[in-house]
Amino acid sequence: MKAVRLSNPASLDNLAVVDIDKPSPQAGQILVKARASSLNFHDYLVVTGGLPVDDGRIPMSDVAGEVVEVGAGVREFTVGDTVIGTFFPTWLSGEPTLAQTWGCIPGDSMDGYAAEFVCGAETSFTHAPAGYTMEEAATLPCAAVTAWRALFAEGELRPGETVLVQGTGGVSIFALQLAKAAGATVIATSSSDEKLDRVKAMGADHLINYKTTPEWGKAAAALCPRGGVDHIIEVGGPGTMTQSIAAARVGGHISLIGVLTGMAGEIPTAAMMMHQLKVKGITVGTREHQQQLVRALDNTGIKPVIDSSFGLDEIADAFRHQASQKHFGKICLSY
Numbered sequence: 001m002k003a004v005r006l007s008n009p010a011s012l013d014n015l016a017v018v019d020i021d022k023p024s025p026q027a028g029q030i031l032v033k034a035r036a037s038s039l040n041f042h043d044y045l046v047v048t049g050g051l052p053v054d055d056g057r058i059p060m061s062d063v064a065g066e067v068v069e070v071g072a073g074v075r076e077f078t079v080g081d082t083v084i085g086t087f088f089p090t091w092l093s094g095e096p097t098l099a100q101t102w103g104c105i106p107g108d109s110m111d112g113y114a115a116e117f118v119c120g121a122e123t124s125f126t127h128a129p130a131g132y133t134m135e136e137a138a139t140l141p142c143a144a145v146t147a148w149r150a151l152f153a154e155g156e157l158r159p160g161e162t163v164l165v166q167g168t169g170g171v172s173i174f175a176l177q178l179a180k181a182a183g184a185t186v187i188a189t190s191s192s193d194e195k196l197d198r199v200k201a202m203g204a205d206h207l208i209n210y211k212t213t214p215e216w217g218k219a220a221a222a223l224c225p226r227g228g229v230d231h232i233i234e235v236g237g238p239g240t241m242t243q244s245i246a247a248a249r250v251g252g253h254i255s256l257i258g259v260l261t262g263m264a265g266e267i268p269t270a271a272m273m274m275h276q277l278k279v280k281g282i283t284v285g286t287r288e289h290q291q292q293l294v295r296a297l298d299n300t301g302i303k304p305v306i307d308s309s310f311g312l313d314e315i316a317d318a319f320r321h322q323a324s325q326k327h328f329g330k331i332c333l334s335y
């Protein structure tokens, strides 16, 4: 079967389609004909050397496909089901342990899903939402589960509250869609006025161009009846955190998710304290969060926004497109 391998030193030029043996399912496992994956910033870091991985790693943490074989004792799935992988194959529910969230991420610390067939414990997959295409389903395990956990599991978002989403990448567009479906007011930021027009059409209530309004935190707070934003989807990291703190209401909640501006930086801790903020670092979520998300998508009819799609042998071009930041929503691989 065809798979993509990344050889060291990691770079987009060192991604190659190779032939490898097809896996076969053991007891408790399912064999999936992978049909699509989607790009996350995390995958980009892997394939460009930002996160060191073993030589020959198969990249990609997202997958959607069809079950083609089940091992002995499999209960939840049957041949023909459409399934999606989970970001943390062994973190099923409850509080995380290091063993469940470190050293076991597909496409990073273990082989991922850029392959024609993938095999794993049935508990490392969930059903996909009904009626989703394979590409739509493949967008969910990393970006959408993160947005779901940030807003509902951690934020306990209520109708009428305000959510701020940063930029128009995968996590932020899902957060916008989920927050609007839950009756929230959404403030969306972007570097592009054209992209702001698109989020407006999707229901964003307030728009801020973070390039032309560098003090966007103050501008966002001024839009809120409670003096600041209730929930912030913080995907920028050190370069945006100061503005997020300025945007938040007293007692507000910041979901610390992303590293788009770097891995470390200076944070005004006194301002965080004075705003009595709840800041929670999160990495994706559990299988149970994914199942909750799938139920919510079944009920709301939300469909992922897919920017573009590439073949498995075009994976480097897909990542080049992601690096250009011209995309809006998710970039997919289809195979």
Ligand SMILES: NC(=O)c1ccc[n+]([C@@H]2O[C@H](COP(=O)([O-])OP(=O)(O)OC[C@H]3O[C@@H](n4cnc5c(N)ncnc54)[C@H](OP(=O)(O)O)[C@@H]3O)[C@@H](O)[C@H]2O)c1
Binding pocket: 039, 040, 041, 042, 142, 143, 146, 166, 167, 168, 169, 170, 171, 172, 189, 190, 191, 192, 195, 210, 235, 236, 239, 240, 256, 257, 258, 259, 260, 261, 282, 283, 284, 285, 322, 325, 326, 327, 329
């Ligand atoms: N902790 C977790 O569980 C978790 C899960 C998923 C993702 N993440 C992280 O979250 C971040 C976003 O991931 P993603 O997959 O959604 O990325 P993505 O799809 O590649 O998003 C890129 C978009 O982010 C926006 N952006 C870039 N720099 C920005 C800045 N300084 N301020 C505001 N927006 C900015 C841009 O939107 P515009 O073009 O509109 O400006 C850009 O198009 C990444 O750092 C990723 O590693 C973390």
